[in-house]
Amino acid sequence: MAPRPTRTGATKSEFLTWSRTQTRPLDSVYGAGELNILNSYNILVAGEQEKSTSATVSSTGWDFSTTTSGSDLYFFEVTDQHELSAILTWNRVITDGYSSPSWGNPQSSLANLDLKLYSADGFVLGDLVDQSISSIDNVEHIYSTYLAAGRYAFEIAGVSGVEYSLAWQTIPEPTTLGLLAALRRLKFDRLDDQPDVPYFGVDLWLVERASGSFYHDVVMAPDSARGFYRELALSLRQHLKEALRPIER
Ligand SMILES: [Ca+2]
Numbered sequence: 001m002a003p004r005p006t007r008t009g010a011t012k013s014e015f016l017t018w019s020r021t022q023t024r025p026l027d028s029v030y031g032a033g034e035l036n037i038l039n040s041y042n043i044l045v046a047g048e049q050e051k052s053t054s055a056t057v058s059s060t061g062w063d064f065s066t067t068t069s070g071s072d073l074y075f076f077e078v079t080d081q082h083e084l085s086a087i088l089t090w091n092r093v094i095t096d097g098y099s100s101p102s103w104g105n106p107q108s109s110l111a112n113l114d115l116k117l118y119s120a121d122g123f124v125l126g127d128l129v130d131q132s133i134s135s136i137d138n139v140e141h142i143y144s145t146y147l148a149a150g151r152y153a154f155e156i157a158g159v160s161g162v163e164y165s166l167a168w169q170t171i172p173e174p175t176t177l178g179l180l181a182a183l184r185r186l187k188f189d190r191l192d193d194q195p196d197v198p199y200f201g202v203d204l205w206l207v208e209r210a211s212g213s214f215y216h217d218v219v220m221a222p223d224s225a226r227g228f229y230r231e232l233a234l235s236l237r238q239h240l241k242e243a244l245r246p247i248e249r
Pocket residue numbers: 048049050063064065
């Protein structure tokens with residue numbers, strides 16, 4: 001049975017402390033994150049796409065294949081800033097420890113595959129951007145909330161002859177898009193300071209947007225905000241929660 005990397009579409013934004021490292025592909029508490037069926041559906045319908053050193057794959061898709069002794073490469077492009085999630089999975093192999101016709105003493109072995117992400121120029125690999133190189137798991141995971149526009153390639157490294165599944169997804173950077181949509185809806189660039197700001201005994205926010213030479217800021221008290229200001233506070237908490245930290249006194 002093909003290993004199924006459906007977790008590629010899992011989202012992490014619900015878990016502020018979600019983390020991975022190059023040698024620990026999944027979060028030790030939250031795993032790959034929260035399963036997002038729509039993301040998984042989008043990956044599935046993007047279709048199976050074969051590795052190639054002369055053709056690109058689309059920026060979302062999957063493949064079931066077998067590692068070779070040569071290059072197992074998937075070149076793709078993103079046109080602007082994207083979130084990226086890619087998962088490589090393969091099976092532990094169980095074999096019969098007795099000679100036929102009896103069966104028993106099962107032997108287990110696990111190949112060590114790695115997943116690497118490179119920048120690319122044409123079909124030539126450039127710099128290593130990120131990698132997932134656990135030595136003990138049968139999963140490797142690369143996840144980034146910020147992948148700049150450009151050309152990239154996944155490389156599957158390790159031993160040859162191993163059946164694997166790779167799934168990958170790039171989605172327009174959701175934090176930026178969601179926050180920008182909210183700021184536009186609230187007409188933030190023409191919004192005055194919150195009129196009834198209590199200047200004593202509450203937390204104040206100075207919210208500033210700058211773009212080129214344009215610059216606008218708004219002073220607000222999120223806990224007593226109403227109307228537009230309440231929506232602004234909710235949008236910032238939703239889309240920019242990584243930036244909000246209590247100040248230690
Ligand atoms: Ca295939």
